[in-house]
Amino acid sequence: MIANVPEIRISQAQPQPELGSPEGPRPADPALAEVSAVRSFLLSRGNSAIADRGFQWLMVLCALSIFGIVVLIAVELVLRSQLAWSKFGFGFFFSAFIDPATRLPMYWDPVNGHFSALPFLYGTLVSSFLALLMAVPLAIGVAVFLTEMCPRVLRGPLAFLTELLAAIPSVIYGLWAVFVLVPLLREHVNPLLIRLLGWTSLFNDDNPTGLGFLAAGVILAIMILPIISSLTREVMTAVPHSQREAVLALGATRWEMIRMGVLRNARIGIVGAVILGLGRALGETMAVTMVIGNSPEIHRSMLANGSSMASVIANEFAEASSDLHTSALMELGLALFVVTIIVNALARVLVWAVTRGAPAQVH
Amino acid sequence: MRYGDQRVGEYKLTTEHKMRARIRALTDGAATGLAVLSTLLVVAPLVAIFVYLVYKGASSLSWAFFTKNPAPVGEAGGGMANAILGSGILLGVGSLIGVPVGISGGIFLAEFGRGTKLANAVRFTADVLNGVPSIVMGIAVYSLIVVPQRHFSAFSGGVALGIMMIPTVCRTTEEMLLMVPHAVREAALALGVPNWRSVLSITVKTASPGIITGAMLAFARVAGETAPLIFTAFGSPNWSVALNEPIAALPLQIYVYAISPYDEWHRLAWAGALVLIVLIVLAVSLVRYVTSRGVLKGAS
Known part of the structure; x- marks a missing residue:
């Protein structure tokens, strides 16, 4: 299991006998006398094998704690969601309770104890999809500009700016979205969308607040952009220069070189970067909670209020009305955990497949 | 072989060729334009957010913000002194848990587990x-x-924040340690220094600027986290330093104030956001400055 580092064994596992013994009387040679002085000093401090073993095991233990954390999270979530699981089973994710009086589906009704994850699955998927739709072309554009076109002087500052975008906390994005983005959407963008694209029934004017799926999608797009673009950049830099030179030598224009020489070679990694961005978008909580509108309903309109898996947990967990309610929220959390683990694992495998040979770098 | 002045296979530029060349040049120009445009579109919200933060936040910042606890609803004044202190305590507890465990994990990955299946699994799990x-x-x-x-x-x-720091610290530590030349380790071991001592005082010390960078990045990342604190630290209107009581935190307070209906609280939310972002940007810029000066000064 644990690798033995070859250089280390030599110096420690072999104590006295080798040094000096073939060389005849030791004290005659001053250099050797000095060596043995160092050696006897080291020996006087005792055998370090135990300390070494202990140190190594301590490090292994810390590394293993990462597995421990994942297992612990999974076990806790599974245990605490037992109640909802035994009551609803798989139906939690597929079915809805139909209200006998109004014949309308009731998805999330803590008062009467009906819980279904459908509106949250829908909200999470729709807002993440909108975010990807906006962020992916922009992120690839930025990555292309920064790696292939940008003057060297601008590259550093621009890369830093996009990284800064990743460092802004999600609650500040939310604050900005509530006070700047949502009014902007409400006053200018939404009326335009309704007028131009109202016929698709994807945009209608039922909701005058400006909150909703679109607002969540836009803020998510801004938030996942730096992740996608920095990974895309990394993948594109990993494409060997000879590829670019070969395509250019055939007389390609710069765009043709980027398309055929770079993007084509980096496509698997770019897909990985996009999936990683998706993973972030699925689990993003605060900013989405502040702008999605928070109602457990399914609407076709992108301008309607909705709710995502993360946002409903953030909103209701602290004041859950019953054990079943808590348990249902835990099950949503478990679903989110499993989905993001799968999505992230997939993304990592894809990105690794491309950048494996490239030198390590810190993001 | 000589052809004299007779040309072989004369190449003529037909109109079709010219058209194609023009289309290709136009596509190239359009692609460049789109890339520039998307970069501008990405920088725009960043600038917008910062301008707004500074504009709204700076006008609400005052001495009271740093020295007073939140005032009850309807009362003017009040600050976030308890939230700033609370964030400090939470981050302190988080760092105490996250940084040592993360660095140790990184040491395992780079020094003991290099190339083993276990190390690959740990690395992958950390990323996930x-x-x-x-x-x-x-x-x-x-x-x-x-x-x-x-x-x-x-x-x-603090535990929640600490757990979130571990994978980041672990991976950056590993990457930094991998950059330490083998000769440095060999030199230490050749002098008879025990392995643990060589790892701690030679390898880790050589890579320490990079490791500190990683720890600060993780710190900056969790400093703004709100979601894990809602059900753990919970928030509190009082000045509190006790570890077993609910405590206020800056991001949490910003969230509560932002979704409240009071203008006074909105004002404080902007001020809090400005303070938070200044702290984070300072940390990130410092990190950037240190890394750009060469991560491994001692090694080269």
Whole structure:
């Protein structure tokens, strides 16, 4: 299991006998006398094998704690969601309770104890999809500009700016979205969308607040952009220069070189970067909670209020009305955990497949 | 072989060729334009956010913001002194847990486990754990610590933040240690220094600027986390330093104030956001400055 580092064994596992013994009387040679002085000093401090073993095991233990954390999270979530699981089973994710009086589906009704994850699955998927739709072309554009076109002087500052975008906390994005983005959407963008694209029934004017799926999608797009673009950049830099030179030598224009020489070679990694961005978008909580509108309903309109898996947990967990309610929220959390683990694992495998040979770098 | 002045296979530029060349040039120009445009579109919200933050936040910042606790609803004044202190305590507890464990994990990956299956699995798990939503961390720590204890506490919030720091610190430490030349390790071992001592005082010390960078990045990342604190640290209107009581935190307070209906609280939310972002940007810029000066000064 644990690798033995070859250089280390030599110096420690072999104590006295080798040094000096073939060389005849030791004290005659001053250099050797000095060596043995160092050696006897080291020996006087005792055998370090135990300390070494202990140190190594301590490090292994810390590394293993990462597995421990994942297992612990999974076990806790599974245990605490037992109640909802035994009551609803798989139906939690597929079915809805139909209200006998109004014949309308009731998805999330803590008062009467009906819980279904459908509106949250829908909200999470729709807002993440909108975010990807906006962020992916922009992120690839930025990555292309920064790696292939940008003057060297601008590259550093621009890369830093996009990284800064990743460092802004999600609650500040939310604050900005509530006070700047949502009014902007409400006053200018939404009326335009309704007028131009109202016929698709994807945009209608039922909701005058400006909150909703679109607002969540836009803020998510801004938030996942730096992740996608920095990974895309990394993948594109990993494409060997000879590829670019070969395509250019055939007389390609710069765009043709980027398309055929770079993007084509980096496509698997770019897909990985996009999936990683998706993973972030699925689990993003605060900013989405502040702008999605928070109602457990399914609407076709992108301008309607909705709710995502993360946002409903953030909103209701602290004041859950019953054990079943808590348990249902835990099950949503478990679903989110499993989905993001799968999505992230997939993304990592894809990105690794491309950048494996490239030198390590810190993001 | 000579052809004299007779040309072989004369190449004529037909109109079709010219058209194609023009189309290709136009496509090239359009692609460049689109790339520039998207870069501008990405920088725009960043600038917008910063301008707004500074504009709104600076006008609300005052001495009272740093020295007073939140005022009751309807009363003017008040500040976020308790939230700033609370964030400091939470981050302190988080760093105490996250940084040592993360660095040790990184040491294992780079020094002992290089190339083994176990190390690959740990590395992969760390990367995946990095992508687990913070709200999931929040409810996991809630059911792990808050439920058995039966009350919200600063300690549980610190644990949540610490857990979130581990994968980042671990991976950056590993990457930094991998950059330390082998000769440095060999020199230490050849002098008869025990392995643990060589790792700690030679390898880790050589890579320490980079490791500190990684720790600060992780710190900056969790400093703004709100979601894992909602059900663990919970927030509090009072000045509190006790680890087993609910405690206020800057991001949490910003969230509560932002979704409140009071203008006075909105003002404070902007001021809090400005303070938070200045702290984070300072940390990130410092990191950037240190890395750009050469991560491994001692090694080269």
